[in-house]
Amino acid sequence: MIYFHQVNKYYGDFHVLKDINLTINQGEVVVIIGPSGSGKSTLVRCINRLETISSGELIVDGVKVNDKGVNINELRRNIGMVFQHFNLYPHMTVLQNITLAPRKVLGMSEKEANEIAMYYLEKVGIPDKANAYPSALSGGQQQRVAIARGLAMKPKIMLFDEPTSALDPETIGEVLDVMKQLAKEGMTMVVVTHEMGFAREVADRIVFMDQGRILEEAPPEEFFAAPKEERARVFLSRILNH
Amino acid sequence: MLRFSILVEHWDLYMQGFGHTIKASVLALIGSLALGTIIAIFRIAPIRPLNWVGTAYVEFIRNIPLVLIVFVFFMGLPAVGIRFDSFTAGTLGLMVYTAAFIAEAIRSGIQAVPKGQMEAARSSGLTYLQAMRYVILPQAVKIVIPPLGNQFINLVKNSSVLGVIAGLDLMYYGDLISSKTFVTFDVYIFVALFYLVLTIPLSLGVGYLERRLLKAR
Numbered sequence: 001m002i003y004f005h006q007v008n009k010y011y012g013d014f015h016v017l018k019d020i021n022l023t024i025n026q027g028e029v030v031v032i033i034g035p036s037g038s039g040k041s042t043l044v045r046c047i048n049r050l051e052t053i054s055s056g057e058l059i060v061d062g063v064k065v066n067d068k069g070v071n072i073n074e075l076r077r078n079i080g081m082v083f084q085h086f087n088l089y090p091h092m093t094v095l096q097n098i099t100l101a102p103r104k105v106l107g108m109s110e111k112e113a114n115e116i117a118m119y120y121l122e123k124v125g126i127p128d129k130a131n132a133y134p135s136a137l138s139g140g141q142q143q144r145v146a147i148a149r150g151l152a153m154k155p156k157i158m159l160f161d162e163p164t165s166a167l168d169p170e171t172i173g174e175v176l177d178v179m180k181q182l183a184k185e186g187m188t189m190v191v192v193t194h195e196m197g198f199a200r201e202v203a204d205r206i207v208f209m210d211q212g213r214i215l216e217e218a219p220p221e222e223f224f225a226a227p228k229e230e231r232a233r234v235f236l237s238r239i240l241n242h
Numbered sequence: 243m244l245r246f247s248i249l250v251e252h253w254d255l256y257m258q259g260f261g262h263t264i265k266a267s268v269l270a271l272i273g274s275l276a277l278g279t280i281i282a283i284f285r286i287a288p289i290r291p292l293n294w295v296g297t298a299y300v301e302f303i304r305n306i307p308l309v310l311i312v313f314v315f316f317m318g319l320p321a322v323g324i325r326f327d328s329f330t331a332g333t334l335g336l337m338v339y340t341a342a343f344i345a346e347a348i349r350s351g352i353q354a355v356p357k358g359q360m361e362a363a364r365s366s367g368l369t370y371l372q373a374m375r376y377v378i379l380p381q382a383v384k385i386v387i388p389p390l391g392n393q394f395i396n397l398v399k400n401s402s403v404l405g406v407i408a409g410l411d412l413m414y415y416g417d418l419i420s421s422k423t424f425v426t427f428d429v430y431i432f433v434a435l436f437y438l439v440l441t442i443p444l445s446l447g448v449g450y451l452e453r454r455l456l457k458a459r
Contacts (some may be wrong), residue, residue, distance in 0.1 A: 048365050077367030087362035091380050100376055101366035146362075153366060 001026045001157060001188050002047055007056035009042060016042050018212040020056070026156075029189045031199040031220075034209035035235060040192040043209070044159050047190065048079045061156055077105050080150025084162040086142040088134040088149070094121070095130045098149045106153070113152075120148035124178050140171025147178055158182065160191040196239060200224055208232045245428045252419045259415030260436050266333045266401045266411060267440070271394060273337035278344030283374065285349050296345070303342035308403050311335045316407045332404035332411070340397045347393060351386035352378055384455045391448030398440050412436050 002024040009017040016039050024030050032040045045051040046058060049065050049072055058065045063075050089097050098120065099113035108116070121127040124144035126137075134142055143163055150158055160179065164172045176198050183189055183202045193199065199206055199220060206223040208216040208231075215229045227233045249256065284296030303311070312335030315326060326334065355378050363373035405413025416433040420426050 050361055050365060073367050073369055076365055079365070081362070081365040083358055083362065085358055087356075087358035089359065089362070089377050089381075091384075100363075101368060104372050104376065105367040149366070 001028075001061060002190070003057075003059040004043075004046075005057040005059075007046070007053050007058055009039075009046065009051065009054045016212050017046070017053070020214060022207065022214060022217070024188065024190060026188050027186045028204045029183045029187075029191065029202055030205050030207055031191045031193060031203035032207045032209060033193070033196070033199060033235075034215075037211075038209040039212040040209050041161050044161050044190055044192050047157070047159055048076050048081060050081075073105070077101070077153050078156045080147075080153060080155035080158040082143070082146050082150055082158070082160045082163045084165050086134070086139070086146045086166075088142055088146060090134055093131050093133055094126075094137070094145050097134070097145060098152045101149070102152050116152050117148070120151045121145075123151070123181075124148045125174070138171055139167045140174045143167065143171075143175045144178055147175070147182075151182075157188045157190070160189065160193065162192050162194070164193065164195055194239065196224070196236075208235070210235070244431060245425070248419070248423060248425055248428050249432050252415075252423075255415045255419055256412070256432065256436065258410065259412035259433075262329060262404070262410045262414075263398070263401050263412040263436070264440065266329065266336060266404055266409070267398045269333050270336040270340060270397055270401065273334075274340035274344050274393075274397070277337065277341035279348055281341060281345035282348035282352065285345065286352055288370070300342045300345055303339060304346075308335065308339045308400055309406055311339050312403050312407060328407045328409045329404065329411075332401075332407055332409035336397065336401055336403065340393060340400070343393050343396070344390065347386055347389040348382065351382040351389075354385045355381045387455060388448065388452050391444070391451070394448070395441050395444055398444065399437060402437075 002022070004020045004022040007017055007020040008015070020043065032043065034040050042051055046053055047060055047065070053066055060075065061078055063070055065072075065075065089100070092100065095114060095117050098117035099108075099110070102108045102113040102116060103110065118127060118130065121130055124147055126141055126144055129137060129141060129145070134145065137145065147163075163179070164175050167175065172195070176195060179189070179191070179198070180202050191198075191203075201220075203220045206216075206218055206220050207214055208223070208227070208229065210231050216223065216227060216232050218228070223232070224236070227236055281296050281299050284292040285300070287293070312332050315335045315338075316328060316331035319326065319331075359377050359381065360373055363377040364370070368376070401411055402413040403409075404411040405417060408414055412433050416430055420429040423429065
């Protein structure tokens, strides 16, 4: 589904991604962890070309993402994305936030789009907020709306870029629950997070990154029990024992 | 004491000028809003050559005097066979000039919308133009209203440039009445009052909109 081969990326002189090789299969949940500045977010943002790669090959859903002739909008409608800061449209209601892309990109009628939006709002547990504006919602509710917005396009892949980092500790759980449910239903997911509990419980595979490199890739049982890399061991001991 | 007889006796002329000033202002306002929006999008679109065109327009136009631009339309273009009457030439010059300032106001408004909004819109599959239309511009409008209001007020006052090329506006008729009556002070005080009749409500209206939009957030 997603295939990185020898991918490198530079910001000017700064080498953000170094020789990335990674394959993510359909239905897999891959959690990317690592210290800040390790390139996790950049890696995820390359998948839907919010960032371009400098060299190497990146194939998503059978499409070479950085080829000149690629219709990027066509590819993006199959990839949902959830951001750290939600990025809901503040001038639109929850319902309008969710229906915008289905209507304008997929050409759905308003009625049809509203039905789909309500279906996903039920799913994330806040159908009663359909007509509220984002500013009236808590962080956790906003992020659940953002997930519903992504799902309403019926994507093949969902990307999560630190979806709980900007949330109150109290509301993190409700967002993780929605994500767990999604994983159970077989969605292909790439998740950047610091939530180790979530990673351990839900991930099919953990990818550990540091300084732009993938240092380790392993199933969670294996990774959390005995990380092979010293850097990963240090990282885990810091994050788990504080 | 102000001689109101001047105003009464020349009411028709004042009204002629007032009407033309309103007409020139409204036309230039609509035109410069449209042109300014296009130039602003040129400046920020992810297409280099368009950026250059937009930047060149803004830097060139806003750094030469308005009177000169109006002269180009009135006396320069006839040299290449394009002829406008004085009112049209003045209004076009005013529009082209104001568009540069409006473009800058709109550009900074668009750039004040957080980057994540464009990213969210684009990653859902919307095209750049759709993202602009449905997500970015509606938010930018709120940010842009106060500076835009200032530009509109400037535009009304700047329309007095039409007087320089006999553009039938308030200033032109003021000159006319003054040369007929040999009165200067009173004549131009009334001209000023007519401008205030336009600009003060505009100023209040912008303030009102600003407060309302602030509440809507």
